[in-house]
Amino acid sequence: MSVTSSGVPPKDRAQEGILWYIKSEGLRGGDRLMSERELAEMIGVSRTALRAAITQLISTHVLESRQGSGTYVLPSKPINIFQETYNYSDAVRRAGREPGSRLEYARLIEADEELAGRTCLAVGAPLFEMRRIRFADDEPVSIETAYVNYAICAGIESHDFATESLYDVLAAEYGVHVGHGRERISIARATAEEALLLQVEEGSPVYFERALECQSDGLPVEYLKAVILPSRYRFASNGCENGSRPKGVKSTWLTW
Structure with a gap:
């Protein structure tokens, strides 16, 4: 597992970056994320690390992937x-x-x-x-x-x-x-x-x-x-x- 100079694994940094992006942009359930290329560039991670973070957030029901459409934010859970x-x-x-x-x-x-x-x-x-x-x-x-x-x-x-x-x-x-x-x-x-x-x-x-x-x-x-x-x-x-x-x-x- 690779680690950045700050000691944070790229996948974890990507996950934190996605959550920051969702919060800062005020995205709500049903809103679509920007493309993987744009999101990876904005956060400053590789697309491999970004995809691993997205997979993790899908497994915890924060995001969902829609075939041929993109990645979307799920509604917040009570x-x-x-x-x-x-x-x-x-x-x-x-x-x-x-x-x-x-x-x-x-x-x-x-x-x-x-x-x-x-x-x-x-x-x-x-x-x-x-x-x-x-x-x-x-x-x-x-x-x-x-x-x-x-x-x-x-x-x-x-x-x-x-x-x-x-x-x-x-x-x-x-x-x-x-x-x-x-x-x-x-x-x-x-x-x-x-x-x-x-x-x-x-x-x-x-x-x-x-x-x-x-x-x-x-x-x-x-x-x-x-x-x-x-x-x-x-x-x-x-x-x-x-x-x-x-x-x-x-x-x-x-x-x-």
Whole structure:
């Protein structure tokens, strides 16, 4: 592997140059990059290094190559920062995109042994179960199944969560606010049903997330299961304690 005099490998310098070009020119999802020759000359790298950088950025879903047309910028992916209170719609808007959701079902159930263990509630405890498909600019991003502690929000099933926000309803109608939570992320493969809902091929890699959200006093509020497309969503840590943000750093600190 060749290295420049500054100690930065040409491929890495090319990648940094492409990201700088996208940001400085204000390119957005769907915009086309200049030709490889022009871009290599502007950044000051060989076309070989540039192509390697483009390949890497395609693999991380920053760019896409269209046969016979060129290389294009993909829309920014929403990001979930672990330490901050999760709000899907806010994450999508911060990425400059429009959030949306489709309600698959909403119903009252009783906790079986598994759900009782996951929610830290008793077997038979009432739960409000809701499944939604989450979108960004009409593109499916995730399948979320929420189990809400019904004891703290009786009557919540009367709300229309095809249009309303769960956390907004909990706060406004019941005075319930999430104070902290625990999340676990693993890698899985999309089942036939999940692939159909997410509009991808069966067996496509997905994130599988489990999260338990609680009030500041530790009372369970929501247990969440989510199947998420890594090509359309990101996770990160800001290095702070749960529920806090680094001072002086905006939510856009991770752009790609």
